[in-house]
Amino acid sequence: MRHLLSTAELTRDEALTILDTAEDMADVSDREVKKLPTLRGRTVVNLFFEDSTRTRISFEVAAKRLSADVINFSAKGSSVSKGESLKDTAQTLQAMGADGVVIRHGASGAPHTLAHAGWIDAGVVNAGDGTHEHPTQALLDAFTIRRRLHGAASRGRDLDGVAVTIVGDILHSRVARSNIWLLTLLGARVRLVAPATLLPVGIAGWPVETGYDLDAAVDAGPEVLMMLRVQGERMGDAFFPGEREYAREWGLHPERLARLPATTMVMHPGPMNRGLEISAAAADSPASTVLDQVANGVSVRMAVLYHLLAGDSRGSALRGEEEP
Amino acid sequence: MAPRTLLQAEDIRRALTRIAYEIVESNKDDADLVLLGIPTRGVHLARRLAANLAGIGASVEAGALDVTMYRDDLRGRPTRRPSPTEIPAGGIDGKTVVLVDDVLMSGRTIRAALDALGDLGRPRIVRLAVLVDRGHRELPIRPDFVGKNVPTATSERINVRLEEIDAFEEVTIQ
Numbered sequence: 001m002r003h004l005l006s007t008a009e010l011t012r013d014e015a016l017t018i019l020d021t022a023e024d025m026a027d028v029s030d031r032e033v034k035k036l037p038t039l040r041g042r043t044v045v046n047l048f049f050e051d052s053t054r055t056r057i058s059f060e061v062a063a064k065r066l067s068a069d070v071i072n073f074s075a076k077g078s079s080v081s082k083g084e085s086l087k088d089t090a091q092t093l094q095a096m097g098a099d100g101v102v103i104r105h106g107a108s109g110a111p112h113t114l115a116h117a118g119w120i121d122a123g124v125v126n127a128g129d130g131t132h133e134h135p136t137q138a139l140l141d142a143f144t145i146r147r148r149l150h151g152a153a154s155r156g157r158d159l160d161g162v163a164v165t166i167v168g169d170i171l172h173s174r175v176a177r178s179n180i181w182l183l184t185l186l187g188a189r190v191r192l193v194a195p196a197t198l199l200p201v202g203i204a205g206w207p208v209e210t211g212y213d214l215d216a217a218v219d220a221g222p223e224v225l226m227m228l229r230v231q232g233e234r235m236g237d238a239f240f241p242g243e244r245e246y247a248r249e250w251g252l253h254p255e256r257l258a259r260l261p262a263t264t265m266v267m268h269p270g271p272m273n274r275g276l277e278i279s280a281a282a283a284d285s286p287a288s289t290v291l292d293q294v295a296n297g298v299s300v301r302m303a304v305l306y307h308l309l310a311g312d313s314r315g316s317a318l319r320g321e322e323e324p
Numbered sequence: 325m326a327p328r329t330l331l332q333a334e335d336i337r338r339a340l341t342r343i344a345y346e347i348v349e350s351n352k353d354d355a356d357l358v359l360l361g362i363p364t365r366g367v368h369l370a371r372r373l374a375a376n377l378a379g380i381g382a383s384v385e386a387g388a389l390d391v392t393m394y395r396d397d398l399r400g401r402p403t404r405r406p407s408p409t410e411i412p413a414g415g416i417d418g419k420t421v422v423l424v425d426d427v428l429m430s431g432r433t434i435r436a437a438l439d440a441l442g443d444l445g446r447p448r449i450v451r452l453a454v455l456v457d458r459g460h461r462e463l464p465i466r467p468d469f470v471g472k473n474v475p476t477a478t479s480e481r482i483n484v485r486l487e488e489i490d491a492f493e494e495v496t497i498q
Contacts, residue, residue, distance in 0.1 A: 017405055024390065024406045033443040036393040066393075155408070306393075311403035 003115040003124040004304055007135045007182040012158070015185060019143050020155050021303035022296070028065065029299060038310050039068035042099040047089070048127070049075040049105045054270055054294060055127050055137075059102045062301035068309070071098070086110060090119040098122045100309045108132035108174075123308040131172050131234070137269055138178035140300040142186055144293050145224055148265050160187035165217045168228035168250055168277050171198045172235070175269045176228060180208055188224075193217045195250060197239045214249065218256050225260065226267040227252050227278045247276055254281040265289050325498055327483065330474060333493035336455065336486075339471030340369070343453055344376035346469050347422060355420045355448060357382055360389040362425045362437055363407035368488040369455060370424040385412035389423070389444075394436035411444060421447040422469075426484040428454040431465035456495060458482055 001014060028036055044063040048056050056072065063070045073089075080089065086105075093101060100123045103111045108130030115124040128134040145162060146154045164183055170176045170192055183190050184207045191209045192199065203210060211217060218225070230246065240246045247253065252266065257279070260266075266278075266287045274280050283290060331339065351357060357377065361370030367388040374386035392398075392406040423437050434452060441447060453469035458476040476482065476497065483496045 021406055024408060027409060031444065035443070037439070038393040038398065307403050310398045311401055 001307055003111075003126075004135050004308060005111050005115060005124065005126045006133045007138050007178045007185070008133070010135075010182065010185065012185055015139070015142070015182060016156065016158065018139055018300070018303045018307060019146065021306060022139075022143050022299040023155055025065075025302040025306075026296070026299040028302075029295070035065055035067060037067050038306060039063070039066040042068045042309055043071065043097060044068045044100040044102065044305065044309070045071045045073055045093050045098045045122075046127075047073050047093070047101055047103045049080065049103075049110075050128070052104055052128070054297070055104065055134075058294070058297040059125075059127060059136075059301050059305075061298050062305055063100075065298070065302055066305055068100070068305070071096075086114065087117070087119055090114055090117075093122070094120040100125065100305060102127050104128045106130055125304060125308065128174055130174065131177075132174050133178045134174040134269075135178050135182070136297070136301055136304055137175050138182040139304070140293055140297045141175075141179055141226070141267060141269070142182055143300050144267065144289050144296050145183075145188075145265065147292070147296070148289060149223070158186040159183060162188040162224065163191070163220075163222040164188050164224040164226060165191045165193055165220075165222040166226045166228065167193045167214060167217070167252070169198045169230050169239075170194045170203075170228065171200050171239075172231040173228050179226070180206060184208070191217065191222070193250075195240055195246075214252075214256065218259050221261045222264060224265050224267060225252065226269075227282075229269065229271065230273055230277050232273075243276055247279075251275075251277050251279065252282045253279045257282045257285060257287070260287065262287070267293065269293070327496040327498040329494055329496050330456070330482075331472060331495035333487075336471070336493055336495065339455065340372050341376055343469045343471060344373055344380065347373070347377060347451075347453070348380060348382050350451070350468065351382070351420055354383075356414070356418075357384040358412055358414075358416050358419045358421045358447070359384060359386040360411075360416075360421055360423055360437075360441075361386065362423065362433060363388055363390050364489065365426040365484055365486050366424045367407075368486050369426060369453075370422075373422075373424060373453065385414060387412045389437055389440055391433055391436035391440050394439045396432060396436065409440075409444075416441065416445040416447045418446070418448050420449045420451070422451045422453050424453045426455050426486075427482050428452075428457045428465075428467055428470075429460050431461045431463035434465050435463050455484060456482055 102125045104127040111126035193211045359370040359374045361367035370386045374384050377384040387410040390407045390409045451468040454467045455471040457470045
């Protein structure tokens with residue numbers, strides 16, 4: 001594997017290898033010396049054209065735990081605000097000898113362009129592009145689900161038959177798209193629940209069921225309920241009448257939380273709009289995996305950086321070409 | 325060339341029994357022993373040695389030490405899939421750690437294992453047990469306990485088969 005741009009291009013074997021490697025990386029995060037020498041001498045650039053706290057820090061911690069040198073680049077305060085193009089930025093990074101580039105960009109497809117335009121040799125990781133994909137978020141979500149269900153016996157297991165309901169702003173959500181491809185690849189049954197205005201056009205071809213009624217979805221008792229952030233910054237128009245109506249119809253308020261089975265896990269990719277799509281009671285309940293997701297994010301990103309950057313990127317254990 | 329058998333099941337069993345006694349003998353002040361096998365087959369050898377040692381009354385725990393992330397040959401070849409590291413609950417600080425591997429050749433795996441150990445704690449003593457020592461060392465590393473010394477050519481290949489993984493037991497050269 002040379003780049004990680006989309007979960008749609010992963011095979012089941014590749015996805016499971018990343019998740020299993022992340023289990024080993026999680027063990028490293030639990031010990032006193034939280035560091036491996038694996039990527040010593042490699043340079044990873046965090047190229048963030050959009051605001052982010054947890055994803056950027058998570059990638060930074062992951063790269064540092066593997067002993068890589070990390071350069072953080074955010075569009076604010078850089079030459080991008082003077083109008084530098086993605087191509088010129090990429091060629092600058094190439095000249096500085098970047099081995100890996102983690103990119104977040106507002107335009108869907110920017111990581112793909114960076115990976116395939118021939119501007120740089122570095123491995124490219126998509127850390128969220130427009131409304132397209134956010135593959136490491138989906139991987140950490142799958143990892144979190146697997147760990148909650150199987151604990152220490154997680155290695156090698158998929159999500160066969162696990163019922164996952166994704167609720168909210170599907171239209172603008174790259175997290176939802178990456179999760180739909182990855183979770184179904186791993187055998188989960190994915191159901192989308194959203195207001196009709198926040199479901200994308202052309203969804204008929206997706207491997208999911210759709211619904212409009214959160215109460216019915218809650219009463220179905222899914223194993224996983226994933227609440228998506230309402231992405232106000234991407235909404236030019238009115239997609240729903242008002243915040244109070246959204247919270248009432250589509251939010252996980254305490255009364256709905258109480259109706260969920262005790263075993264249902266409540267996920268949220270963060271940052272949360274408390275009181276809008278998720279109530280404080282739900283976010284802070286034992287069912288919530290929000291903080292697990294943050295911790296697991298580091299392990300999963302370590303696994304991704306390892307498989308992309310440690311070896312000869314033309315082949316890898318992800319392709320089943322394992323050394324004896 | 326057809327593979328030639330070096331050790332049969334009974335030979336492997338006897339070698340592990342002898343190594344267990346040698347470990348006890350070298351452990352003069354009765355320190356706590358931790359046997360760490362290097363994946364994949366070293367882990368099973370460590371478990372068997374631990375069972376032998378427990379049988380002769382030694383205080384011993386067994387675990388696994390994956391060295392993938394510490395290898396010096398990660399570049400230029402496909403990435404390897406790491407295996408789990410399992411350190412016994414008592415840790416390794418102040419213990420006598422015996423590293424266990426199936427075949428010793430260049431010594432680079434053991435170098436990586438020593439680095440990995442350093443990140444996990446500070447053992448009092450580290451020793452090395454291998455089922456087969458085939459020579460061709462590239463680093464100043466030497467085993468303390470050896471099942472069988474086998475002179476080999478670099479072009480030859482040693483295959484260790486253990487019941488836990490391969491459903492039968494033998495060591496062959498080819």
